[in-house]
Amino acid sequence: MSNMKNSKFFVQYSGEGFSIRTKIDINGEVKLKSGIVLSGEDLFEYHKQYYRDNAKHFCEYRKQRYQDNHEKFLQYKKQWRFDNPQKVREHRHNQKAKRRGWGVPLPMNSYFKDSHLHHLHIDGDHRTCIYVPVDLHTSMRHAWNSPNTMWEINIEIFKWYYGITINGVIQ
Structure with missing residues (x-):
């Protein structure tokens, strides 16, 4: 870590929606290197596209996770309802109102x-x-x-x- 303090300089480049940062020490060796960091709208679009490309994998993962932890999910829901009776009451009322077309x-x-x-x-x-x-x-x-x-x-x-x-x- 002491070598990090003796760094020669940082190289940082920021473009529209991304940035690259690198730390170079006195001997010219790269000590800290970060890849391309997306930000803002580009990051959001990247995640959306990644999810679309891997939707089948995510679906299988969620199904398996639910099967493995089914009892835990049920117990958690039951405990949450017990701990939050007012929120449960409000949620039920809001759902009934939506079905009737009355709004919230x-x-x-x-x-x-x-x-x-x-x-x-x-x-x-x-x-x-x-x-x-x-x-x-x-x-x-x-x-x-x-x-x-x-x-x-x-x-x-x-x-x-x-x-x-x-x-x-x-x-």
């Missing part, structure tokens, strides 16, 4: 214990929603395609959310 929900407040996510369906926007207590959400039947029931429950939910009271009682 945009809640007005954050999740709290014993709450349900209620979609407001105002002006045909299915994404706007609010977390409400379970007992309030299940207090009356409602359906997204029934404007009257949605109107009634939305009024009750907004009263709860904004804390509209009459004589100290939430109305």
Whole structure:
């Protein structure tokens, strides 16, 4: 390593999308040599092309790895679901919303214990929603395609959310 400190000079060349760097010591010997280093878009294109050229190899590797570690994968997924119940809940809800064509929900407040996510369906926007207590959400039947029931429950939910009271009682 002491010879590296006594280097004579570096040779470095940078072109568009790549660079070459070489370190030469006092005796003229090459001490550090790096190959062509791709950068930026060229590196991305190189990786894409490499993957296309070796797709069959990658496919076989992934299949074999899955077969060899199938039980580990299952155990990992199970443990992750146990450790992240809120993320699992959100993921399931988002997937259901996508299948319905509602898009990803945009809640007005954050999740709290014993709450349900209620979609407001105002002006045909299915994404706007609010977390409400379970007992309030299940207090009356409602359906997204029934404007009257949605109107009634939305009024009750907004009263709860904004804390509209009459004589100290939430109305």
